[in-house]
Amino acid sequence: MRHRPAPQGGPRGARGASGRAGVARRRARGGRGRSHGGRARGGHVIARRVRGPALAATLLAVVLVLPFVVPAVGLGLWRTATRVRTGATGGAIGVDGETIAWASVGRGEPVLLVHGLRGEITVLLPLAAQLARHGRRVVLVDLPGHGRSAQPARPLTLARAAELVVAARERLGLPADTPLVGHSLGAWTVAWISLARPEDCGDVVLISPPGLPFDPPPYPLLLPRTARDAAAAMPLLFADPPPAFPPVLHVAVAREPRASYELLRSVLTGRYLLDGLVEGESRRGLVVVGREDRLVPPSIGRELAARSPRLEYAEIAHASHMVVWERPRELAAQVARFLDQPSSGASSGS
Numbered sequence: 001m002r003h004r005p006a007p008q009g010g011p012r013g014a015r016g017a018s019g020r021a022g023v024a025r026r027r028a029r030g031g032r033g034r035s036h037g038g039r040a041r042g043g044h045v046i047a048r049r050v051r052g053p054a055l056a057a058t059l060l061a062v063v064l065v066l067p068f069v070v071p072a073v074g075l076g077l078w079r080t081a082t083r084v085r086t087g088a089t090g091g092a093i094g095v096d097g098e099t100i101a102w103a104s105v106g107r108g109e110p111v112l113l114v115h116g117l118r119g120e121i122t123v124l125l126p127l128a129a130q131l132a133r134h135g136r137r138v139v140l141v142d143l144p145g146h147g148r149s150a151q152p153a154r155p156l157t158l159a160r161a162a163e164l165v166v167a168a169r170e171r172l173g174l175p176a177d178t179p180l181v182g183h184s185l186g187a188w189t190v191a192w193i194s195l196a197r198p199e200d201c202g203d204v205v206l207i208s209p210p211g212l213p214f215d216p217p218p219y220p221l222l223l224p225r226t227a228r229d230a231a232a233a234m235p236l237l238f239a240d241p242p243p244a245f246p247p248v249l250h251v252a253v254a255r256e257p258r259a260s261y262e263l264l265r266s267v268l269t270g271r272y273l274l275d276g277l278v279e280g281e282s283r284r285g286l287v288v289v290g291r292e293d294r295l296v297p298p299s300i301g302r303e304l305a306a307r308s309p310r311l312e313y314a315e316i317a318h319a320s321h322m323v324v325w326e327r328p329r330e331l332a333a334q335v336a337r338f339l340d341q342p343s344s345g346a347s348s349g350s
Contacts, residue, residue, distance in 0.1 A: 079148075087129070100144070102172060105125065105137070106128070106137050111138050112139050112178050113128060114181070123183075145258060156259045156262045180204050182206060182207065185263065195277050206288070211272075287311055288316065288335070290315070293321045319331075
């Protein structure tokens with residue numbers, strides 16, 4: 001009787017037998033699962049269906065709440081969303097030892113926008129987007145210590161801010177006759193440039209401009225450091241204050257205030273007041289204010305415009321100091337009308 005040869009690859013055969021046994025065991029377990037009418041599998045499906053909406057709701061709650069718990073997160077989301085919505089591009093440049101962030105919206109003849117105290121590029125992007133619809137390329141800069149710009153290497157006074165705006169314009173390759181548009185303290189900066197260095201700017205637009213003597217609100221409302229102070233400032237800034245904090249106030253509360261304090265301190269000394277200077281304005285200009293401005297009264301804008309035949313005056317209805325935020329479309333229409341006309345016209349309102 002001959003012996004059959006042993007199977008080749010014995011270990012593989014062993015693995016095969018073991019595998020078949022495993023399959024049998026799994027089938028047995030599967031059968032037991034089916035013997036319960038599939039309730040186990042159905043329960044898992046129901047659980048997954050319940051967990052899906054619950055997880056989505058949790059993630060949504062985190063997205064909505066996190067910006068308030070971690071202001072830096074909210075600030076970053078707001079900046080990014082606004083840039084995407086307006087189609088803004090930009091970057092950073094070195095200017096006289098400072099790092100200056102900039103952005104650009106649209107195509108056409110350039111306009112340079114300058115923000116106010118505790119402001120930044122993002123606050124002005126809604127206005128920039130509307131001006132772009134009027135055929136303008138709108139360029140914006142963040143002063144040192146504001147927005148995405150680094151903290152200032154030197155104290156930030158009004159004169160220093162004016163120097164940096166002019167230097168940034170040159171660094172960005174904009175013509176010397178580029179119109180300058182400033183909001184609030186940015187308008188004061190633009191006015192200072194037009195008076196001290198008229199060869200370094202074109203037409204000027206002063207939105208909600210301080211610069212003449214008036215009784216300012218209490219200091220905490222100008223530079224709020226707490227949510228309570230920011231909430232108290234809202235009626236000064238908005239004609240119809242929103243029920244919840246707008247992102248611009250979270251910016252004001254959350255950001256390191258050193259540069260803003262330096263800038264505000266420089267103008268409160270009276271050294272840079274436009275009183276007695278604006279009469280010599282040689283550039284064509286538009287002064288435009290929100291009719292319900294409670295921070296810088298419209299009477300300041302009217303008086304400023306009345307002091308020079310080169311300045312005209314306009315008001316935007318249903319808007320306060322943050323007219324750039326509340327009524328960007330109406331404001332852009334006034335600015336575009338002024339910039340498109342060959343010479344100053346009569347005062348107007350909106």
